[in-house]
Amino acid sequence: xxxxxxxxxxxxxxxxxxxxxxxxxxxxxxxxxxxxxxxxxxxxxxxxxxxxxxxxxxxxxxxxxxxxxxxxxxxxxxxxxxxxxxxxxxxxxxxxxxxxxxxxxxxxxxxxxxxxxxxxxxxxxxxxxxxxxxxxxxxxxxxxxxxxxxxxxxxxxxxxxxxxxxxxxxxxxxxxxxxxxxxxxxxxxxxxxxxxxxxxxxxxxxxxxxxxxxxxxxxxxxxxxxxxxxxxxxxxxxxxxxxxxxxxxxxxxxxxxxxxxxxxxxxxxxxxxxxxxxxxxxxxxxxxxxxxxxxxxxxxxxxxxxxxxxxxxxxxxxxxx
Amino acid sequence: xxxxxxxxxxxxxxxxxxxxxxxxxxxxxxxxxxxxxxxxxxxxxxxxxxxxxxxxxxxxxxxxxxxxxxxxxxxxxxxxxxxxxxxxxxxxxxxxxxxxxxxxxxxxxxxxxxxxxxxxxxxxxxxxxxxxxxxxxxxxxxxxxxxxxxxxxxxxxxxxxxxxxxxxxxxxxxxxxxxxxxxxxxxxxxxxxxxxxxxxxxxxxxxxxxxxxxxxxxxxxxxxxxxxxxxxxxxx
Numbered sequence: 179x180x181x182x183x184x185x186x187x188x189x190x191x192x193x194x195x196x197x198x199x200x201x202x203x204x205x206x207x208x209x210x211x212x213x214x215x216x217x218x219x220x221x222x223x224x225x226x227x228x229x230x231x232x233x234x235x236x237x238x239x240x241x242x243x244x245x246x247x248x249x250x251x252x253x254x255x256x257x258x259x260x261x262x263x264x265x266x267x268x269x270x271x272x273x274x275x276x277x278x279x280x281x282x283x284x285x286x287x288x289x290x291x292x293x294x295x296x297x298x299x300x301x302x303x304x305x306x307x308x309x310x311x312x313x314x315x316x317x318x319x320x321x322x323x324x325x326x327x328x329x330x331x332x333x334x335x336x337x338x339x340x341x342x343x344x345x346x347x348x349x350x351x352x353x354x355x356x357x358x359x360x361x362x363x364x365x366x367x368x369x370x371x372x373x374x375x376x377x378x379x380x381x382x383x384x385x386x387x388x389x390x391x392x393x394x395x396x397x398x399x400x401x402x403x404x405x406x407x408x409x410x411x412x413x414x415x416x417x418x419x420x421x422x423x424x425x426x427x428x429x430x431x432x433x434x435x436x437x438x439x440x441x442x443x444x445x446x447x448x449x450x451x452x453x454x455x456x457x458x459x460x461x462x463x464x465x466x467x468x469x470x471x472x473x474x475x476x477x478x479x480x481x482x483x484x485x486x487x488x489x490x491x492x493x494x495x496x497x498x499x
Numbered sequence: 500x501x502x503x504x505x506x507x508x509x510x511x512x513x514x515x516x517x518x519x520x521x522x523x524x525x526x527x528x529x530x531x532x533x534x535x536x537x538x539x540x541x542x543x544x545x546x547x548x549x550x551x552x553x554x555x556x557x558x559x560x561x562x563x564x565x566x567x568x569x570x571x572x573x574x575x576x577x578x579x580x581x582x583x584x585x586x587x588x589x590x591x592x593x594x595x596x597x598x599x600x601x602x603x604x605x606x607x608x609x610x611x612x613x614x615x616x617x618x619x620x621x622x623x624x625x626x627x628x629x630x631x632x633x634x635x636x637x638x639x640x641x642x643x644x645x646x647x648x649x650x651x652x653x654x655x656x657x658x659x660x661x662x663x664x665x666x667x668x669x670x671x672x673x674x675x676x677x678x679x680x681x682x683x684x685x686x687x688x689x690x691x692x693x694x695x696x697x698x699x700x701x702x703x704x705x706x707x708x709x710x711x712x713x714x715x716x717x718x719x720x721x722x723x724x725x726x727x728x729x730x731x732x733x734x735x
Contacts (some may be wrong), residue, residue, distance in 0.1 A: 195564045203570070206577050318722075322714035324666055326673050326689055327707030334700050345697075440566040444670055448693070458569055459674055462576040470573055477566035485564060 188489075192482040197249075199478045203471050204245050235262065248471070256470035263464045268376050268472035271457060274355060276439075276476070278348055279453035280448065281365070283438045289377025291431065294384025295326060299420070302383070302392035313385055320382035329375050329448035336371055343371050346450035372449045376442060380434065391423045398422075424494045429488055436484030440477025454468075504691055514683040515705050521684035524591065525598045525677075532603025533554055533660050534610060534653055541611035545618025546645055554651040555615070562608045571667065574601045575676040577670075592682035598671060602664050610656035614649055621645050653729030658721025662714040669710050685710050 215232035223231070234239050236247060251257045258268035301313035337345035349368050353360020395401060396419060404414045441455030448455070454473050461469035502511050544555035575597060582597040621627060622645070630640050665685075671677035672686025673693070680687055685706040692702030 191560065192564075195561050198561055199565060199570075201575060206574055318715060318718055319711075322662065322666075322711050322718055324669050324689070324707055324710045326670060326693070327703060327710065330689075330693055330696050330703050331700075331707070334518055336696050437566065438566070441569055441574065443568055444673075445673070455569075458572065462573060465577075469571075472568050474573070476567055478564060478570055479731075481564045481566060 188486055192486070193441060195482055196475065196478055200249070200252075200471065200475050201245065203474045204241070204248065204467075251309075252475075258475065259468035261461070261469045263461070263466045263469075268468050271469055272454070272472050272476050273456045275452060275457045277350070277355075278451050279439060279441060279446070279455065280378065281369055281453060282442055282453060283435065285369055285373035286376035286380060286438075287431075287435060289373055290380035293377065293381035294388050295420075295427075297381070298385045298388025299392050301389045302396065303415075305393065310389075313389065317382045317385040320378055320385075323379070324373070324449055325379055325444035328379065328446050329372070329421045330369050332375050333448065340384055344368050346448070348451045361365055369451075372445050372451060376438075376445050380438075380443075383430070383434075384427070387427065388423060391426055392419060393498075395419045395422050425492050428493055432484050432488035432491075433481075438480040441473065441485075502688050502701065504688075511702065511705060514688060515685075517707060518683035518685045518688050519709060519713075521592055521595060521678045521682060522665055522668050522686070523713075524595050525538055525668045525684075526661050528595070528599035529602035529606060529664045529668075530598060530660045534657055536603070537607035537610035537614055537656070538649065538653065540607065541614030542618045542641070542645065542649060544611075545615035545623055546641060548619075548622070552615075555611070559608060559612060567605055571601055571605050572671065572674065572676060574604075575671050579676060587656030592678060592684070594672070594678035594684075598668055598677050602667055605666045606663065609651070610660070613652050613656070617649055617652055623646055635696065651724075655721060655724045657729055658724055662717040662721065665710060665717070667715055669706075674726060690711065 183437070215228050215235060215237050229238075236244055239247075248259060251259065258272065260267055261271060264271075268295050297313040297316065301310040304310055333345050344367060347357070347368055349357050349359040349361070349364035351360065351362055351365045401414060401418050404418045409418075441453060441458050443455035443459060444451045445451070446456040447459055454477065458470060458473045461473075503509055504511060504514070540558075544552040566625050578601060579594070579597045582600060585591075585596040592724075603674075621630070626673055627640060627644055635643075638642035655709035668677055668684065669689060672684045675687070675690065677686055688706035689703055692699070692706065696703050703715045
């Protein structure tokens, strides 16, 4: 019964967060001195046409009315409204962009996890050695480099000078989605570079995190006991050192994944990947409120769900239980 | 020395130096604003407790679930339409105020949590009790006995927020949402260079390198400060 109460409390909290975030995003757009109706009606529209568009989009009503209507549609029909600029349903835009972002983040996740665990453990096992200094130096550099810069540099070097990969663009696995190409190989070749860039950037935090937690666990009582029992060093490392490190790693990785799945703005923009971050920037340029609102709500929803999953999962991971 | 940019033939080195001014102004301002909010909310929540503490803690829980980057970009784009007009002559070019406000508003979450925890621990320490029993006013206790203890964690976070803000400023200006051209900043120099980066890669080399070296330096300072003051957790 306790678990059900916990779940209800968490879901209630999630609803509050979603309402707050959608409200803030909505409110922000009423700060701008730009008239969305004028943008939506086109460049050569007459004042009456603009007034018609304004009425059709509901922009002539007070903002709290518009927000109420938006929320009602969202809750009752799961509808995120229609884009001001393309008249497409926002849900379709989000669902078309989400797979791109997921493809990018999933590949990068494997890279940053592998880099983080390997370099972090290596550094922790031999403190103050060359490997340790190299790993911490790598982490400091990866935390300081700008995503845009690294993306551009990678695209220039690997994509242009060496010609190993495409410079930008996206291909879906199925060939659908109107990207003009398809197949697993095309998908992967377009994503290799973004994967590596995002993976490198993200790994900075993980190298530090793994290094710190492994060093801490190495001096724990149970490791000393395992050594005293004469267990092989390899078994001590995997069973007694790395297993306890998993819990903090999953916590941080879950939150990071959630943040990135809502859109990887800079890497997507440079590599021309039409994911959520790219889409968000595009619609902001056109002051397309419904699309932005939709992407923000989707991103928040992912974060809320991931937070919940992480909190439930981490309890099971603790080997002391 | 570093050549000129492609479209207008402006001197790259000069723009790099002036761009540094805009970028560092934003970083200073946003760090100050963020830390001021963090100190105000964190210290009062931790030290005074009560309803204030509940409100601040709930607020922090909500911020945990914010898609921060998306909101920062949205705010910079929409708020920028108004705030970009605020400029003080040569000293504060258009766009700086926008970025300071937006980035400052989104950088207090983590430091506020740490400061709250430290202040909470201080509340029941002997020297605070002693000061109270001697009849010191609350303001005096906070000023003389609490604030000096918060200086360490604040300094640590100052360095990390500073580095973060430089990266974010460059990102936002790259998207055209930050410092407005023709005023150079490291971010919008990246944008200028990115337009033609395959044929003229050196135009993105220098602003990127400037961001990298600055962040690396600030990060190193932050790391030293952290070792000295708060070794408990790795700073994000």
